[in-house]
Amino acid sequence: MAEPEDRLATAxxxxxxxxxxxxxxxxxxGEVISEEVRDAVLALMVERSPRAKFRMIAERSELLTHEAERLVDSAAVFMRHTGANDYGTYFASHLAMIRVVRRGEYDLEQVPERAPAQLPEDCGTPDAAEWVAKARALKDERRAEEAREAFTKAVRQxxxxxxxxxxxxxxLGLFASLPNIRGVRGRKLEHAEQAVQAYRRAADVEGECHALVAMITVLTDVPDPQRLAVALNRLSTLDADSARWWREYSTTMHxxxxxxTISGLRWCVDHAGLLGYHGRANRKCCGTASWRGTG
Structure with missing residues (x-):
């Protein structure tokens, strides 16, 4: 059993x-929420004192916006979708706080300064979600081997x-933790394909598209045209625009x-808008490669 402070850090x-x-x-x-709103919501969520939470909402205009409500509400749905219902309830309670403060239907003096468990660190959080959070923290600290171990435990759990x-x-955490170099590409593909299959079981179209793209990025460097064609065809049924771009990119790189190659990369630059939110990074990457003449 983890110590209380460890569980709080995990939460x-x-x-x-x-x-x-x-x-x-x-x-x-396409729903752009400013970083200021995001950061204000994060500060609210990790604050432990109920009274401080209400005071924060009243004093920070970012927390009284429609965007803040949308972010908190969507986070509640996201956590319930992953099976972490206690966290879903935690986010929903903060959405209620924001609405109560907006309506002025509260008395700050009646709100307790402290509460025994403001973060759900002592509730039955799924171990898998905890392992993913731990793995990401380890990755941020550049403890790559430990991060991979934690991601592996998360998969099993x-x-x-x-x-x-x-x-x-x-x-996908395991996928991202490995370099795209000869000798490990097979393992990267296995992780990406596992993510594709898992997202498909969950009927998560957006997630499956993301995992398919992960596969395609590796398959552009692997002589396996049949597997690449299967991935591109599946992506085309889910996101035709993204599939069109990645089909051109993979053809160009082969x-x-x-x-x-140069003309193909320039096409990718000109049509990066097909990738939506991800277009900017891909446009920059392909643009650099095309003007250098090789990639």
Whole structure:
């Protein structure tokens, strides 16, 4: 059993990851929420004192916006979707706080200064979600081997919990922890494919698209045209625009003709908008490669 402070640190990491993941997911869908609102919501979520929470909401205008409500509400849905119902309830309670403060239907003096458990560190949080949070923290600290071990434990626990979304997230964590170099690409593909299958079981279209793209990025460097075609065809049924871009990119990178490679990369730059939220990074990458003449 983890010590109380360890569990509190884990709970803070889970809350931070959930808000950040939700913020990015909304951005991919075209719902842009400012970093100021995101940071204010994060500060609210990890504050332990109920009275300080109400005071924070009243004093920080970012927390009284529609965007803050949208972010908190979406985070609650996100956590329940992963099976972490206690965290879903935790986020929902903060959404209620924001609405109460907006209506002025509260007396700050009646709100307790302290409460025994403001973060759900002592509730039955799924172990898989905790392992993912721990793995991400280890990765941020550049403790790569420990992070991979934690992601591996998250995959196993998620399977035991029958939680395909967390399993997929952990598999993608393993994918991202390995370099795209000869000798390890097979393992990267296995992790990406596992994420694809898990997201498919969860009927998470956006997640499956993300995992398919992870596969395709590796398959552009692997001579396996049949597997690449299968991944591209599946992506085309889910996101035709993204599939069009990645099909051109993979064809370009497999071309042995320098002029064809340069023209293909420039096409990718010009049509990066097909990738939506991810277009900016890919446009920059392809643009640099095309003007250098090789990639």
């Amino acid at each position: 803070r990491a889970v809350v931070t990851d959930a808000i950040t993941a939700t913020w990015r997911q909304l951005a991919r869908r 998620a399977r035991a919990e029958r939680n395909p979304v967390v399993e997929a997230e952990a598999a 071309s042995g003709d320098l002029d064809r």
